[in-house]
Amino acid sequence: MTFKYNNVYIENTSTVAGPYEAKGPLKKYFDKTFDDLYNKEKSWELAEAKSLEDAIATLLKKSKLNKKDIDCIISGDLLNQITSSCYSSQKYDFPFLGIYSACATSCEGIILASTMIDSKKVKKVIAATSSHNMSSEKQFRNPTEYGAPKPKTATFTATGGATILLSDTKSDIKVESSTIGRIIDLGQTDPLHMGSVMAPAAADTINRHLTDLKRTPDYYDLILTGDLGTYGKEILIDYMKTEFGTDISANYNDCGVMLYDLDKQKEVLAGGSGPVCSALVNYSIIYEKMKKKEIRRVLLVTTGALFSPTMVYQHENILSIAHAVSLEVVS
Amino acid sequence: MIMEKKQYKKIVDKHKPTETRAQNAFIAFVTGGIVGVIGQLMTEFYASFFEISTKDASTFMLVTLIFIASLLTALGFFDKWVTFCKCGLIIPITGFAHSMTSAGIEYKKEGPIYGLGSNIFKLAGSVILYGVVSAWFFGLLRLIIMGG
The missing domain is CATH 3.40.47.40 (Stage V sporulation protein AD)
Known part of the structure; x- marks a missing residue:
């Protein structure tokens, strides 16, 4: 959609x-x-x-x-x-x-x-x-x-x-398009590895977005996932290559990795997560860079693990979802 | 257009970092050992200072360790020690005390009944239940095999 x-x-x-x-x-x-x-x-x-x-x-x-x-x-x-x-x-x-x-x-x-x-x-x-x-x-x-x-x-x-x-008042940056995500279950059950839970949802949404609009990843200056973290990021790149034959690694990054200094802030482990993680990155540095026209087209793909402790204790899989929004600098 | 679960598992496993298990076990072994040595020294001290039996002295020692662990939790840095020492501090009685105190602090804001009272055994409850059940079971075995 x-x-x-x-x-x-x-x-x-x-x-x-x-x-x-x-x-x-x-x-x-x-x-x-x-x-x-x-x-x-x-x-x-x-x-x-x-x-x-x-x-x-x-x-x-x-x-x-x-x-x-x-x-x-x-x-x-x-x-x-x-x-x-x-x-x-x-x-x-x-x-x-x-x-x-x-x-x-x-x-x-x-x-x-x-x-x-x-x-x-x-x-x-x-x-x-x-x-x-x-x-x-x-x-x-x-x-x-x-x-x-x-x-x-x-x-x-x-x-x-x-x-x-x-x-609806014209400004420098417009919301160009969006893709609503589907709920994905790929059999992941580890609540301490959310990157692996959410990566397939991100891949599915990115792929559908690109296919629906007949675009390739290089259409965007930057593709940003929400909070996959270090390992989830690797999984997504690998998944996109294996499943769809698409290489996104050239212009792809993850907000969870960008929010912290992973070398110094050891307590964050694989990176940031939580709904505000992607929002803090997108609404600060990304918004500023777009305002300065350093980057012109960005695809935000926020990723969510629909994690319920109750369902995990009942040995059910953790579900995930990803929604995409494309932002463009108005020329 | 979604990958097979089996195939996906391979990708996930390929990108899984190796945990430093040997290092973690060594840290837990040393720190757990230190807690044990402290406990032993405390027992010896109580036994000679108060002139009581070793059995009574070990009860004093347990109470002291529980107090120290709870106090350190309340002062806010025992969690950092647990993150570092891992099972070295979780398995001894210090871990049990810490699990109750940390839950107590967390749910204090919800009041004495619905907060503290209902949640203080959130982590320790399983230990108590299965501790009591297994104690009863092994006591029964001992009675049958050794006659009491």
Whole structure:
């Protein structure tokens, strides 16, 4: 399912990043960072909601907009009942749509927002997402103070909130097209190797996007997956070659690998993950580079493991999904 | 247009990093051994200082190790030690204490009943249940074979 859009533009973005991300190579590109994982709140969940609330506030300030100018917000995160999205958006009285695609949430938001704007029913829509290392560890794994040892293939949930404002007002960058992902199951069961779970979903979506639009990978200056990490990235390149005979390695990178300095920040293991991981990279350095016209065509492919601890304990496979959005500098 | 699961498994295995198992086992062996030595020294100390039996002294030692592990967890750096030492700190009684304290800290915000009370045994619960069941089972075997 691939759509093309005629009148959808990126008006602005905002990023609020946590302490580990601030120690990484993208620090100068973030709008705001915080040093304490609690973010001056009482719990991990509230800390996550606060980071998204700050990101929305920053977006409105940067765009010089009032909250009444926004038609709708589409937001999702990893927590049960998408808690941080609800508790942060509630402060602004926006009409609210909650979504879930695990770490593929940011592109799902952009696809929905773009389709709404393209249909001319709305003018300005915010797509938002957040995640928090500690709130995710608490919900999906062990208590945060436990520090259970993990294998090298494990990824590290990024902390922060990020938003993108899409609008029908012309700007330098447009949302050109998008592809909705399918749910993929290739028999993976290891929650500490999410790269292997998500790589086939990314491959499927990239392949369908390229086939639907009759394009080759070199059409894009950059193809970016969400959070496959070091090993998932290798798997995807190999998968694309073996299954589709397509070589993407020339202009391909992964946000999970870009968000941290993998040589210095050993605690992140195979790289970043979480819905905000890809959003923090795409809405900061990628957006800036596109604004400066250093890169003109980018394919964002956010990847999500639809991971349920309950189903894993019941010995079911982990499902995955990937959504793609193509961004282009308007010439 | 989706690859066979078997074929995909081959690709995944090809890109799997090798874990440093020997190094991990060595670190766990040394650090676990150090915990054991500390425990033994503590037992000897209690037995001679308080003039009590070795059995009583080892109970004192266990309580002390549990206290130290819980305190270090609460102070916030025991998790980093566990990540480094791995089973060297998880298998001894320090790991048991740490699993309860870390769960206790994590769920304190949800209140004393629904938070702390229901979740403190989140990790340790299985150890207690199967510990009690196997103790009963081996006690029965001992009774049958050795007569008590």
